[in-house]
Amino acid sequence: xxxxxxxxxxxxxxxxxxxxxxxxxxxxxxxxxxxxxxxxxxxxxxxxxxxxxxxxxxxxxxxxxxxxxxxxxxxxxxxxxxxxxxxxxxxxxxxxxxxxxxxxxxxxxxxxxxxxxxxxxxxxxxxxxxxxxxxxxxxxxxxxxxxxxxxxxxxxxxxxxxxxxxxxxxxxxxxxxxxxxxxxxxxxxxxxxxxxxxxxxxxxxxxxxxxxxxxxxxxxxxxxxxxxxxxx
Amino acid sequence: xxxxxxxxxxxxxxxxxxxxxxxxxxxxxxxxxxxxxxxxxxxxxxxxxxxxxxxxxxxxxxxxxxxxxxxxxxxxxxxxxxxxxxxxxxxxxxxxxxxxxxxxxxxxxxxxxxxxxxxxxxxxxxxxxxxxxxxxxxxxxxxxxxxxxxxxxxxxxxxxxxxxxxxxxxxxxxxxxxxxxxxxxxxxxxxxxxxxxxxxxxxxxxxxxxxxxxxxxxxxxxxxxxxxxxxxxxxxxxxxxxxxxxxxxxxxxxxxxxxxxxxxxxxxxxxxxxxxxxxxxxxxxxxxxxxxxxxxxxxxxxxxxxxxxxxxxxxxxxxxxxxxxxxxxxxxxxxxxxxxxxxxxxxxxxxxxxxxxxxxxxxxxxxxxxxxxxxxxxxxxxxxxxxxxxxxxxxxxxxxxxxxxxxxxxxxxxxxxxxxxxxxxxxxxxxxxxxxxxxxxxxxxxxxxxxxxxxxxxxxxxxxxxxxxxxxxxxxxxxxxxxxxxxxxxx
Amino acid sequence: xxxxxxxxxxxxxxxxxxxxxxxxxxxxxxxxxxxxxxxxxxxxxxxxxxxxxxxxxxxxxxxxxxxxxxxxxxxxxxxxxxxxxxxxxxxxxxxxxxxxxxxxxxxxxxxxxxxxxxxxxxxxxxxxxxxxxxxxxxxxxxxxxxxxxxxxxxxxxxxxxxxxxxxxxxxxxxxxxxxxxxxxxxxxxxxxxxxxxxxxxxxxxxxxxxxxxxxxxxxxx
Numbered sequence: 001x002x003x004x005x006x007x008x009x010x011x012x013x014x015x016x017x018x019x020x021x022x023x024x025x026x027x028x029x030x031x032x033x034x035x036x037x038x039x040x041x042x043x044x045x046x047x048x049x050x051x052x053x054x055x056x057x058x059x060x061x062x063x064x065x066x067x068x069x070x071x072x073x074x075x076x077x078x079x080x081x082x083x084x085x086x087x088x089x090x091x092x093x094x095x096x097x098x099x100x101x102x103x104x105x106x107x108x109x110x111x112x113x114x115x116x117x118x119x120x121x122x123x124x125x126x127x128x129x130x131x132x133x134x135x136x137x138x139x140x141x142x143x144x145x146x147x148x149x150x151x152x153x154x155x156x157x158x159x160x161x162x163x164x165x166x167x168x169x170x171x172x173x174x175x176x177x178x179x180x181x182x183x184x185x186x187x188x189x190x191x192x193x194x195x196x197x198x199x200x201x202x203x204x205x206x207x208x209x210x211x212x213x214x215x216x217x218x219x220x221x222x223x224x225x226x227x228x229x230x231x232x
Numbered sequence: 233x234x235x236x237x238x239x240x241x242x243x244x245x246x247x248x249x250x251x252x253x254x255x256x257x258x259x260x261x262x263x264x265x266x267x268x269x270x271x272x273x274x275x276x277x278x279x280x281x282x283x284x285x286x287x288x289x290x291x292x293x294x295x296x297x298x299x300x301x302x303x304x305x306x307x308x309x310x311x312x313x314x315x316x317x318x319x320x321x322x323x324x325x326x327x328x329x330x331x332x333x334x335x336x337x338x339x340x341x342x343x344x345x346x347x348x349x350x351x352x353x354x355x356x357x358x359x360x361x362x363x364x365x366x367x368x369x370x371x372x373x374x375x376x377x378x379x380x381x382x383x384x385x386x387x388x389x390x391x392x393x394x395x396x397x398x399x400x401x402x403x404x405x406x407x408x409x410x411x412x413x414x415x416x417x418x419x420x421x422x423x424x425x426x427x428x429x430x431x432x433x434x435x436x437x438x439x440x441x442x443x444x445x446x447x448x449x450x451x452x453x454x455x456x457x458x459x460x461x462x463x464x465x466x467x468x469x470x471x472x473x474x475x476x477x478x479x480x481x482x483x484x485x486x487x488x489x490x491x492x493x494x495x496x497x498x499x500x501x502x503x504x505x506x507x508x509x510x511x512x513x514x515x516x517x518x519x520x521x522x523x524x525x526x527x528x529x530x531x532x533x534x535x536x537x538x539x540x541x542x543x544x545x546x547x548x549x550x551x552x553x554x555x556x557x558x559x560x561x562x563x564x565x566x567x568x569x570x571x572x573x574x575x576x577x578x579x580x581x582x583x584x585x586x587x588x589x590x591x592x593x594x595x596x597x598x599x600x601x602x603x604x605x606x607x608x609x610x611x612x613x614x615x616x617x618x619x620x621x622x623x624x625x626x627x628x629x630x631x632x633x634x635x636x637x638x639x640x641x642x643x644x645x646x647x648x649x650x651x652x653x654x655x656x657x658x659x660x661x662x663x664x665x666x667x668x669x670x671x672x673x674x675x676x677x678x679x680x681x682x683x684x685x686x687x688x689x690x691x692x693x694x695x696x697x698x699x700x701x702x703x704x705x706x707x708x709x710x711x712x713x714x715x716x717x718x719x720x721x722x723x
Numbered sequence: 724x725x726x727x728x729x730x731x732x733x734x735x736x737x738x739x740x741x742x743x744x745x746x747x748x749x750x751x752x753x754x755x756x757x758x759x760x761x762x763x764x765x766x767x768x769x770x771x772x773x774x775x776x777x778x779x780x781x782x783x784x785x786x787x788x789x790x791x792x793x794x795x796x797x798x799x800x801x802x803x804x805x806x807x808x809x810x811x812x813x814x815x816x817x818x819x820x821x822x823x824x825x826x827x828x829x830x831x832x833x834x835x836x837x838x839x840x841x842x843x844x845x846x847x848x849x850x851x852x853x854x855x856x857x858x859x860x861x862x863x864x865x866x867x868x869x870x871x872x873x874x875x876x877x878x879x880x881x882x883x884x885x886x887x888x889x890x891x892x893x894x895x896x897x898x899x900x901x902x903x904x905x906x907x908x909x910x911x912x913x914x915x916x917x918x919x920x921x922x923x924x925x926x927x928x929x930x931x932x933x934x935x936x937x938x939x940x941x942x943x944x
Contacts, residue, residue, distance in 0.1 A: 007416060008419070011424070012423070015423075015427055015456075015496070015500050019431065022516065023431065023445075023448060027435075030443070031443070062309075062372055064308020066308075066374070067311050070586050072511055078509065080659060083660035092511050093444045094443070095511065097442055104444070104511070105586070107588060107591070108586045108587065109653075146665065146668060147668050148296065149306040151306070154303075
């Protein structure tokens with residue numbers, strides 16, 4: 001008990017157990033997971049991000065969106081994610097294989113954003129590019145009561161030269177640009193919105209879809225069928 | 233058992249050897265003086281920065297319109313800057329200072345190479361300073377609890393290797409075999425930190441692994457940082473100062489070794505319990521929860537050690553700020569560990585993992601347990617390094633009250649907010665406007681807590697600098713040249 | 724400075740309650756002698772042993788029941804590979820729901836409510852072509868349609884329908900069957916569903932060919 005080498009060996013073994021059991025094992029088991037090539041259309045899912053969206057991912061990361069928004073959808077039945085329109089199926093590891101930095105998030109102060117690009121319009125929220133620009137410029141305009149900061153640094157106000165730019169955003173009356181001026185997103189703003197619109201995990205990987213709990217058939221056949229329909 | 237305060241205590245060692253021992257300890261503190269002055273000075277600066285950034289971030293959380301000009305002042309940048317300043321600024325400096333001092337003290341010998349160590353400390357702190365500034369300017373690495381840009385993180389790691397080697401040189405000339413549990417915790421803490429930090433740096437920053445394996449490494453790293461590094465150093469301080477200040481031994485001390493090993497093993501595994509519901513393999517999530525259940529054993533053992541010792545030694549120590557801080561830290565350890573264990577095992581942990589409830593446990597641990605434990609240790613050791621008493625007792629009192637109250641408000645505020653958030657997220661019928669308005673109350677409480685905490689830290693930093701600057705008087709002999717009492721054990 | 728040594732411990736200078744050496748010696752002897760366990764509270768180690776056993780048992784039971792088959796791509800802790808293999812090789816799909824998702828492509832021309840554009844894109848709502856013969860509508864989707872088309876008395880022909888089968892978008896039999904089933908049961912249409920096997924049969928018959936014309940299609944029953 002008093003010998004230093006034995007203590008050091010023990011200290012090493014203590015951390016080696018979790019390093020091997022959690023990190024090494026998982027890295028070996030699914031660290032080389034690749035995209036799935038669909039036979040229907042010969043495309044590899046998840047799809048590669050277009051360049052501007054990849055730039056937008058950097059903007060998302062450096063602005064720290066991850067501290068309020070998660071990007072991990074829970075499976076239907078486990079939580080209310082599907083009822084909120086955040087996704088039809090749960091997020092699986094394969095959805096993240098193309099990302100250099102996986103931003104799962106750990107706090108939902110705002111909605112989950114994993115499928116924001118595929119989200120169906122709900123009332124006044126259309127979730128298209130125009131809606132995102134207004135939301136980023138002043139979140140209170142689209143989501144009153146939100147704690148989200150206003151990212152005015154992603155926009156610039158400039159004088160209208162000749163015609164109004166097609167990229168200019170439309171804001172309601174007290175907030176619109178002064179006469180003769182227009183409000184446009186900067187490159188970073190456009191990139192961020194392009195990234196948000198690219199976030200859609202709509203492809204159903206066949207292998208992952210089968211690896212869910214299925215109620216035993218002999219118990220209640222009706223239940224079993226209903227369960228299967230849920231887990232797509 | 234009673235202890236003797238007069239110097240006529242029973243001493244089995246001859247007076248000659250005793251005097252040499254006293255002088256050796258003096259030599260230890262002298263050798264440590266340069267590096268520890270730098271570490272403690274930087275610690276004081278960093279805790280103020282961390283408290284200020286934390287206060288600002290917490291305020292921006294529920295009042296985003298404040299200072300709405302640049303992107304540097306948005307919550308998404310202030311919050312990681314605050315946590316990194318707390319962890320890699322204050323936490324790193326304080327842990328190395330307390331750990332190195334405890335280790336050298338208990339070994340009874342001085343480490344060699346204090347100039348190298350000091351250079352490493354200054355390099356490290358400038359790197360972390362530029363790292364935190366980098367986070368505010370958009371250079372964050374994106375990994376939670378590890379947002380330092382890779383260049384800063386690399387410098388920190390290299391400095392840590394230098395500092396670790398410096399601390400280890402104590403072993404060469406040691407007087408005693410490391411039989412006391414604090415030394416085990418310090419060696420372990422330093423070793424474990426080097427490992428988890430290197431893993432995170434390589435597998436997340438330099439050669440990022442693919443997919444959600446990043447999340448697994450991130451969760452393992454976070455728990456390793458909190459429990460295996462900061463927790464180890466804090467426990468080392470608690471195990472040393474409870475008996476040292478009171479003169480009474482640790483109760484049920486023979487259990488402490490079992491507590492140490494189980495603490496180390498289970499904390500390495502239970503980090504992934506924060507990933508329940510995430511897109512990581514189901515067995516990984518379950519392993520985290522199972523290990524979390526098992527971690528009740530070390531929590532029970534260490535908790536018994538701490539609580540029984542507090543109960544037996546309470547009356548022996550009066551008017552000791554160091555003891556108050558250590559006691560608060562011990563209680564916070566028990567509460568925070570139980571919070572983690574019970575929270576991880578709940579049915580809705582897939583929901584509570586992504587609310588502020590997790591933050592409540594983490595900040596109670598970091599601020600209530602580690603930070604206060606380090607303060608307790610610093611209140612004891614700084615006069616011995618600076619060779620002079622603390623400049624002001626009033627500032628010490630302000631520091632204790634403000635820190636204790638502030639931490640309680642932060643933890644309780646986050647607990648309330650997290651509960652409301654979890655309730656709101658459960659049903660799809662609640663839209664986010666209602667969820668946010670329900671959790672803002674707890675968020676405001678947190679801001680109030682941070683405000684108090686900041687005031688306390690300003691008092692502390694002022695006291696630290698006044699003490700160092702006012703201690704130019706050198707004592708002829710180390711201040712503790714009179715023999716401290718001998719600890720007696722009931723037989 | 725002697726006054727520091729003679730004063731009792733105060734807030735500005737904490738004094739030790741015991742020397743380091745005696746602290747280490749005292750604790751070393753505690754470990755050797757287990758002195759504290761000779762008192763009345765010697766039940767503590769037994770209690771802790773019991774606690775650890777219970778915890779190990781509970782954790783093991785939890786792991787066995789929530790291991791999700793130790794599968795690296797299973798995210799459901801209750802997943803059991805033996806049951807899943809027996810239960811379904813292919814998850815059952817709802818053709819109308821799948822077809823609704825696929826209809827997004829069609830709505831670009833035929834409109835989101837299947838009304839089309841007069842003179843350009845024929846409607847699908849109430850269309851005799853969509854609700855009529857299976858043979859015809861499957862052929863339209865597989866190889867496309869060019870030239871004028873009469874639908875419900877009106878003529879359309881300004882645009883060509885692209886092929887969704889070989890040589891065109893390359894949709895599978897399942898996808899074509901789902902979208903046709905959806906169209907035949909939406910917008911007020913009430914016609915029978917179309918099976919993937921029928922699509923495969925027709926695909927085999929016609930192979931890859933150029934777009935159909937109205938006369939060719941009317942020749943098929």
